[in-house]
Amino acid sequence: MNFLDWPLSTLIFLPAGAGLFLLFVPGRAVALHRWVSLVASLATFALSLVVYARFDPEQAAFQLTETAPWLPSLGISYRVELDGLSILLVLLTALLQPVVFLSSWGSIHEKVKGYTVAMLFLETGVLGAFLATDMFLFYVFWELMLIPMYFIIGVWGGERRIYAAVKFVLFTIAGSLLMLVAILYMAFQYKTQFGTLSFAYADWLKLHLPMGASFWQSPQMLAFAAFALAFAIKVPVWPLHTWLPDAHTEAPTGGSIILAGVLLKLGTYGLLRFNRTLFPEAWEASRGFFITLAVIAIVYGALVSWAQKDMKRLVAFSSVSHMGFIILGMFAGGLVATQGALLQMINHGLSTGALFLLVGVVYDRRHTRLIEDYGGLAAVMPVYTGAFLLATLASIGVPLLNGFVGEFLILLGSYQSQPVAAALGATGVILGAVYMLSLVQRVFWNALTHEENRTLKDMSWRELASFAPLAVCMVWIGVHPVTFLRLSEATLQKILGG
Amino acid sequence: MISLWLTSVLPELFLVFAGGLLVLLDAFLPRLRPALAWLALATVLGALGLRWILPAPGPVWEGMLLVDELGRFVDSYILLAAALALFMADPYLERTKSRYGEFFGLLLWAAVGAMTMAKANHLLVVFVGLELLSVVLYVLNAFHRDSILSLEAGWKYLVVGAFSSAVFVFGAALLYGAASTFSLGELASGINQGWLVVLGLGLLASALAFKLALFPFHAWAPDVYQGSPTPVTAFLSVVPKGAALVVLARLVATVNPQTLTPRWTSVLASLAVGSMVLGNLAAIAQRDLKRMLAYSGIAHMGYALVGLVAFGPDGLAAVLVYLAAYTFMNIAAFAAVAAFSENEEEPHLINDLAGQGWERPTVAFALSVAMFALAGIPPTVGFVGKFLAFRAAVNMNMVWLAVVGVLTSLVSVFYYVRVVYYLYMKPLPKRKPAFSEPWAIRLLAALCLAGMVVLGVFPKTLLELAEGAAAILVR
Numbered sequence: 001m002n003f004l005d006w007p008l009s010t011l012i013f014l015p016a017g018a019g020l021f022l023l024f025v026p027g028r029a030v031a032l033h034r035w036v037s038l039v040a041s042l043a044t045f046a047l048s049l050v051v052y053a054r055f056d057p058e059q060a061a062f063q064l065t066e067t068a069p070w071l072p073s074l075g076i077s078y079r080v081e082l083d084g085l086s087i088l089l090v091l092l093t094a095l096l097q098p099v100v101f102l103s104s105w106g107s108i109h110e111k112v113k114g115y116t117v118a119m120l121f122l123e124t125g126v127l128g129a130f131l132a133t134d135m136f137l138f139y140v141f142w143e144l145m146l147i148p149m150y151f152i153i154g155v156w157g158g159e160r161r162i163y164a165a166v167k168f169v170l171f172t173i174a175g176s177l178l179m180l181v182a183i184l185y186m187a188f189q190y191k192t193q194f195g196t197l198s199f200a201y202a203d204w205l206k207l208h209l210p211m212g213a214s215f216w217q218s219p220q221m222l223a224f225a226a227f228a229l230a231f232a233i234k235v236p237v238w239p240l241h242t243w244l245p246d247a248h249t250e251a252p253t254g255g256s257i258i259l260a261g262v263l264l265k266l267g268t269y270g271l272l273r274f275n276r277t278l279f280p281e282a283w284e285a286s287r288g289f290f291i292t293l294a295v296i297a298i299v300y301g302a303l304v305s306w307a308q309k310d311m312k313r314l315v316a317f318s319s320v321s322h323m324g325f326i327i328l329g330m331f332a333g334g335l336v337a338t339q340g341a342l343l344q345m346i347n348h349g350l351s352t353g354a355l356f357l358l359v360g361v362v363y364d365r366r367h368t369r370l371i372e373d374y375g376g377l378a379a380v381m382p383v384y385t386g387a388f389l390l391a392t393l394a395s396i397g398v399p400l401l402n403g404f405v406g407e408f409l410i411l412l413g414s415y416q417s418q419p420v421a422a423a424l425g426a427t428g429v430i431l432g433a434v435y436m437l438s439l440v441q442r443v444f445w446n447a448l449t450h451e452e453n454r455t456l457k458d459m460s461w462r463e464l465a466s467f468a469p470l471a472v473c474m475v476w477i478g479v480h481p482v483t484f485l486r487l488s489e490a491t492l493q494k495i496l497g498g
Numbered sequence: 499m500i501s502l503w504l505t506s507v508l509p510e511l512f513l514v515f516a517g518g519l520l521v522l523l524d525a526f527l528p529r530l531r532p533a534l535a536w537l538a539l540a541t542v543l544g545a546l547g548l549r550w551i552l553p554a555p556g557p558v559w560e561g562m563l564l565v566d567e568l569g570r571f572v573d574s575y576i577l578l579a580a581a582l583a584l585f586m587a588d589p590y591l592e593r594t595k596s597r598y599g600e601f602f603g604l605l606l607w608a609a610v611g612a613m614t615m616a617k618a619n620h621l622l623v624v625f626v627g628l629e630l631l632s633v634v635l636y637v638l639n640a641f642h643r644d645s646i647l648s649l650e651a652g653w654k655y656l657v658v659g660a661f662s663s664a665v666f667v668f669g670a671a672l673l674y675g676a677a678s679t680f681s682l683g684e685l686a687s688g689i690n691q692g693w694l695v696v697l698g699l700g701l702l703a704s705a706l707a708f709k710l711a712l713f714p715f716h717a718w719a720p721d722v723y724q725g726s727p728t729p730v731t732a733f734l735s736v737v738p739k740g741a742a743l744v745v746l747a748r749l750v751a752t753v754n755p756q757t758l759t760p761r762w763t764s765v766l767a768s769l770a771v772g773s774m775v776l777g778n779l780a781a782i783a784q785r786d787l788k789r790m791l792a793y794s795g796i797a798h799m800g801y802a803l804v805g806l807v808a809f810g811p812d813g814l815a816a817v818l819v820y821l822a823a824y825t826f827m828n829i830a831a832f833a834a835v836a837a838f839s840e841n842e843e844e845p846h847l848i849n850d851l852a853g854q855g856w857e858r859p860t861v862a863f864a865l866s867v868a869m870f871a872l873a874g875i876p877p878t879v880g881f882v883g884k885f886l887a888f889r890a891a892v893n894m895n896m897v898w899l900a901v902v903g904v905l906t907s908l909v910s911v912f913y914y915v916r917v918v919y920y921l922y923m924k925p926l927p928k929r930k931p932a933f934s935e936p937w938a939i940r941l942l943a944a945l946c947l948a949g950m951v952v953l954g955v956f957p958k959t960l961l962e963l964a965e966g967a968a969a970i971l972v973r
Contacts (some may be wrong), residue, residue, distance in 0.1 A: 071958055073965065074889075111856065114922075136885075147870060150915070154923040159722050162923050166915060173875075177904035180885070184892040184900065191893070446734040 006066050007054065008080045011090070013125045015040055015097070019120030026132065027113035034105055035044050036356070037116040041097040044123065048094035055489045057089050060494035062133065075187065075197030079130040085273060088484060089265055091433060092349045096261045097123050100254035102466035103357050108156055119254065122148035126262050126447070130269065135183050139176070139252070141159040141336055145263065147173055147389070157206045157250040163361030164243075164250035171243040171327030176228035182226035186278070189219070192234035203249050206280055211281050227275050230243030234267030237290070237327060241320045248316035249369075257314065260319050261353035263347045267438035268326050277495055283331075290331040295424045298404045302431035306438070311369045314439060315355045318395070319440065321428055322348045328418075337413025339485055339494050344406030346484065347394070347477060351403055352379035354391040354470040358384070361463050365456050371439065376448025381458045385444050387467050392440050396433045396473040402477035428430050506558040506565045509545040509573070510610045516541040516748045517606035524599020532596050535588030538602035539581055541607070546577040548719065560680060562620045564748075565655050566863075569617035571967035572744045575821055579736045580609045582829040585942040586836045587729040589935075594727070595644065608634040612741040616634075621670040621680040621702075624745055628666065628709070631738055632659040639726040639734070651725030658718040662708035669701025670708060696761075702749060703765070709742035712803065713772035716796045720784075723792035724846075728839065731788060732832035733929045735795050740821045743799070746816055747806060751971035768901060773800030774906040782913045786845040787835055790913060791828065792871060797910060799823055801887050804903055808890035814968035816886035819960055823883035823953070827871040830946030834865035837935040837943075848917060853926025855918075861935055862921045864943035869914040871950045878954040887957065 003010040018040035022033055056063060062081040082090070108115045123376060125148065128141030128233030141349060154165030183199070190207055191197050198204070215225075233240045245263075248256050258311045276283050302320030308314035319469070326348070329341030361384060362377070363369055378385040390401075397403035407429055415422040448454060477484055504511070520538060523530050554570050557563070559865040592596040611634060614627030636659065642651025670680065676694040677685050704715065711719040723731050750762060757864065777797025784790035802824070805816035838854060838861070839846045871880030884907065888900040953960055 071961060073961065140881075143876045147875065150924065155917055162919050165919065165923070166912070169915055170908070170911060173873075177908055178901070180889065181892065181897065181904055184631050184885075184889050185897060186888070188892050318705075393834075431608050 004050070007047065007051050008064055008131055008479065009066050010314060011044060011051060011094075012080065012124055012131060014044050014047065015076060015120040015127075016124035019124070022113060022117050022120070025113070027111070029077070030112045033112050033116045034101070035271040037120060037174065038098060038101045040120065041094075041101050041123065043126075044066065045094040045098060047131070048091050051082065052087065052091060057084060057488070058490055060064060060084070060490040070134075072496060074199070075190075077134055077138045079134040079200060080128070080137075081133050083380045084488040085269070085342065085495070087487050088346050089262075089269060090127060092219055092265070092346050093123065093126050093130065093418045094472070096257060096353055099353070099466045099469060100257050100464060103250070103257070103360055104254045104462075105462060109362055111155060114151065115252075115254075116376070118148035118151045119258070122152070126258075126266070129266055134199050135186070135201060135204070136199045136357035138201075139180060139183060139294030140296070143173075144264075146176075149259065149263065151329060152255040152258075153247055156255065157251040159250070160246065160251045164246040165357045168247040171233050171240070175233035178226040179230035182223045184286060185219075185223060185226075195300060201274075208484055209279065210259060211285075216466070218282075220279050220282045221285065222281035224286065228271065228277070228286070229271035231267040231275065234270070234322050235264055235311060235327065236267065236320070237293050238300055238320065238324065239293075239296070241301075242329045245313055245316045246321060248356075249310060249312045253356060253363070256316075256356040256360075257353045260316075260356060261349035264323060265349060268323070268330065268341070268345055271327075272330055272342070272495065287331050287333070290327055291418055291421045294324045294327035294331065295421050295447060298425050299326065299431070302435060304426050306431065306435040310365075311359045311439065311443070312356065312373055314368075314371075314435065315352060315359065318432065318435065321354055321432065323366075325410055325428065326424060328414055328421060329464075332410075332418050332421065333496070334413045334416060335489075335492060335496055336416075337410050338496060339488060340387065340406050340409025340411075340413055340460065342492065343402075343477070343481065344410060344489050347406045347474075350470050350473050350477075351391055351395040353386075354467060354474070355395060357467060357470070358388050358391055361459060362456070366452070371442050374443040374453060375446040375450065376444070377453065377456070378444040379448060380453060380456050384459045387459065387464075387471070388444065389440060390471055392436045392477070396436045397429055400475075400478045402474045402481075405477060405481045422487045470478045502555060503558055504554050504814065506555055506563065508552060509577075510546060510613055511656050513539040513541060513545050513606045513610050514634050517603035517610075520599045520606070521603040522599075532592075532966060534589070534593075534597070534599050534602050535584055538587075539584045540605060541606060541730040542577050542581045542584065545609075546581070548572060548933035549573050549577070557619065558597045558682075561683060562623050563614075564619045565617055566967075566970045567963075568612075568744065568748075568967040569816055570949065571963055572616035572740060572821075573613050573714075574608055575740050575818075575825060576612045576729040576737050579733060579740075579829065581727045582825070582833075582942060582946065583733040585938050585945070586829075586833050589938050590727065590729050590836045596727075599637070604634045604638050605730075608638065608733065609737065616744045617902060618745065619748070620683050621682070623675065625663070625666060625670065627741070629663060631741065632663065635659070635730070635734060635738070637720060638730045639811070641727050641730065643838070645725070647725035647769045648727065649725075651722045654725075655722045658708060662705045662715075665701050665708070666705035669698045669703075669705060672698030672701065673922050682748060683920055686752045699749070699753065700765075703746065706742045706749075707769060708745045709738050710746075710799045710803075711739070711792075711796050712769045712799055713776045716773070716776070719796060720789045720792040721739065723789045723795070724786060728788070728836040730830055731791075731835075732829050732856075735828050735832070736821075736825045738826075739795070739799055743802060743806070743817060743821065747817060747823065747971060750806070750809070751814075757906040763807060766803060767896075770800045770803035770899070771805055771902050773797060773799075773803065773856060774903060778906045778909045778913075784913070785832075785847055785849070786849050787838075787851070788915070791831055791835075794890045794910065794914075795828065797906065798828075798872070800906075801884060801903060804899055805890050807889040807899065808887075809892040809972065810890065810894065810898060810973050811965065811968050812886070812893055813890035814971055815964040816883070816890045818964035818967055820883035821966070822960060823871070823950075826946050826949035826953070827868045827878075827880050830864045830943060830950065831872070833939055833942045833946065834861050834868070837861045837872065837939045838970070848920055851917065851920040852924035853921075855921035857926060858935060861943045862938045864947045866918045866921060867947055867950055871918050873911045873914040875911075877956065878950045879957065879960075880950070880954070882961075 123144035209220035305317040611631030642648035781793035871878035
């Protein structure tokens with residue numbers, strides 16, 4: 001069998017295969033674990049570029065379909081395929097994973113084997129969830145992500161790691177179990193309308209659930225709500241966000257990067273992929289509700305970020321605000337806003353991932369994340385200061401960097417239909433600049449008050465190498481966003497039109 | 499005719515004689531004691547092979563026994579559970595200095611009792627199987643005759659078991675009064691829906707609910723689980739439940755061949771809901787791993803019952819898959835209990851698992867996967883079981899039952915995950931483990947692990963077998 005005939009499946013299972021191999025390698029061989037995981041993740045990234053090369057952006061439909069029977073009597077098959085919505089997220093995932101492994105060399109020194117194996121399985125889960133178009137398969141991958149992440153937070157995390165890990169698991173499962181019932185309900189509805197069982201997403205698109213008089217009597221609204229709850233917890237939409245600051249703060253650096261960079265995107269991806277297309281009327285009906293929540297999240301997340309004393313917690317709350325922007329763009333409707341939302345998913349993955357990575361760099365040296373323990377780092381660590389400044393500017397949306405493009409498209413698109421929400425959302429941009437720049441000021445510019453900071457080493461080559469790909473993409477998207485926007489245009493047009 | 503009769507029960511005969519032989523070997527050749535467990539294991543595997551080599555002719559012994567696909571499926575499940583329990587029995591009995599041939603003989607006979615129940619087509623045959631299974635288990639529960647907990651377990655199971663047997667016989671007698679027959683096949687045509695029949699069926703169902711430890715017939719389970727020798731607990735937690743569930747399914751299916759009457763549905767659904775809610779809530783409060791598994795077992799029979807409530811080919815197939823899934827998950831968990839407990843007098847505290855995940859990777863990993871599987875997280879067989887059970891409920895327009903199922907699953911995640919964080923996220927206490935687990939336990943853990951994951955990823959064959967077996971009852 002030629003693996004390149006099945007590029008998507010190879011892409012999905014390559015990390016898990018490497019993980020399985022490493023499971024049988026003794027934990028003493030730390031260097032072997034580190035190198036194999038890095039090489040496997042780089043190979044996955046290379047494969048994602050192969051997939052990208054074969055992807056035709058003009059085509060709106062799914063492509064590169066790979067399918068095999070799985071449980072034929074239940075209408076369940078193994079089916080993975082790619083379209084303009086998933087390609088960017090797949091590339092982002094494959095890009096972030098080597099960064100995570102490279103960054104872990106400085107931060108993970110104990111139980112390296114467990115960490116690399118968990119990370120590799122996590123990558124398989126994430127890639128699978130982005131590519132699966134059979135709902136049973138999607139659910140399996142969706143839950144597959146949970147267990148490695150639970151271990152990553154709980155074993156390698158900070159002081160309150162167990163609390164954070166259990167909270168993460170319970171929140172996530174609470175959402176996904178109701179989604180499971182909704183999935184079963186949809187399959188059953190398909191059977192009653194078309195006579196056969198099917199869990200295929202393509203089949204479900206033909207399904208039309210009735211809208212009832214009230215919420216509780218409306219099958220479409222209830223199914224929409226069950227899916228939306230699972231995804232909204234993952235995003236997280238205010239007020240379901242409370243697991244996020246704990247999980248992000250307590251997770252080790254790599255865990256935070258993946259969590260913020262990719263796992264949150266599964267929530268917004270799910271809303272756009274499934275809720276938007278399967279329940280169009282319910283989507284319309286709940287538009288105002290979600291836009292309100294999004295605006296609250298933008299402002300609330302920004303204000304709470306401002307008040308944080310812990311750098312990681314600050315970045316974590318800023319995610320709540322940024323994800324609010326994405327929700328706003330998706331629900332405001334229109335191609336421009338939706339494209340902005342999709343691009344902003346990538347941007348947030350890059351810039352927040354970079355910020356967590358950079359916070360991890362000083363944490364590895366000083367083992368504290370408190371802002372007050374730093375100050376005046378610009379003089380001691382000039383390269384680091386430059387990198388942090390770049391990530392900050394990208395995050396707050398300075399023109400010619402990625403964040404600007406996403407936020408601009410979202411605000412432009414949503415202003416047409418939701419001027420008030422767009423105006424309120426725009427305050428989030430200003431607040432974002434306030435809290436991020438005040439962070440930079442307190443950490444890098446203020447007087448150097450702690451003597452132990454005087455001897456800090458600047459970023460090593462390894463750390464720079466892990467930051468570099470993110471920096472390149474941040475600039476690339478900022479300068480030439482069309483490279484990325486054109487990938488999703490046809491698909492998004494189809495999703496919005498259909 | 500005689501040859502057909504004999505071949506149809508050949509696996510059972512083989513087990514009965516082999517069990518007797520093991521007891522005799524222990525008496526006359528005590529040198530062979532270390533090999534007894536493996537002889538018993540070979541016998542069980544032999545019986546399993548025989549069951550699949552020999553044809554399944556359907557009704558035999560004048561229609562008393564039904565050796566059909568359903569019987570074959572459940573027999574396989576019982577024999578598999580017995581084989582897995584035997585894996586952990588030898589090292590366990592050696593450590594607790596109670597390696598006697600009786601143990602293995604009794605275990606084989608218990609399996610025969612359960613197999614008889616699973617294939618019985620006659621209420622008295624059910625009763626004979628039930629009594630064989632129960633009487634043997636009374637002895638096995640109290641096998642550590644010096645341990646007060648073990649004696650308590652045996653005694654409790656005896657009292658409750660005798661009571662439920664009496665209830666069963668009384669129910670059977672009432673049905674005989676109504677239909678003048680004990681045969682399940684003739685019952686279906688002979689009875690009306692008078693109060694005598696309702697009472698009789700209700701009593702039969704209650705007696706089986708005792709064996710299944712369904713709420714509100716569950717009170718014996720935690721103490722018996724805790725006190726019994728761990729391999730017996732493992733056996734007890736899966737085999738009688740599977741047999742009783744199949745009897746219940748056969749009973750319900752012969753009386754109401756197509757769908758359940760609303761009365762049956764409401765009774766079974768309330769048993770299921772009560773078991774799921776109480777089992778999962780009470781399990782949270784447990785500090786002893788075995789007691790926690792007892793309450794989780796109550797909840798899991800509730801989930802399996804969801805399939806029976808839904809009925810139809812989907813529902814019964816779900817029940818059968820659930821039983822197979824439950825076997826692997828539960829036995830993996832008890833294998834870990836056997837590996838981690840040093841002394842039967844001490845409680846098996848969850849706290850004592852702290853940090854063991856990094857010390858004993860294989861067993862701890864199997865235990866963790868078992869916990870995730872019991873919680874119903876893919877890609878494990880536990881998820882497949884729950885998925886099928888809830889699917890059956892949704893297909894019968896009982897979405898609410900599926901919602902109760904998932905909400906209680908959510909509760910269960912909390913206590914299952916707690917075991918995992920003790921294993922991996924709490925530091926190892928100063929006290930070093932006194933012994934390392936023997937290879938048999940490690941092999942058993944690996945086998946269960948493979949079972950849970952492989953059947954979770956490739957459930958097709960298992961599902962097809964279950965669907966074939968379920969088709970016997972409901973067409």
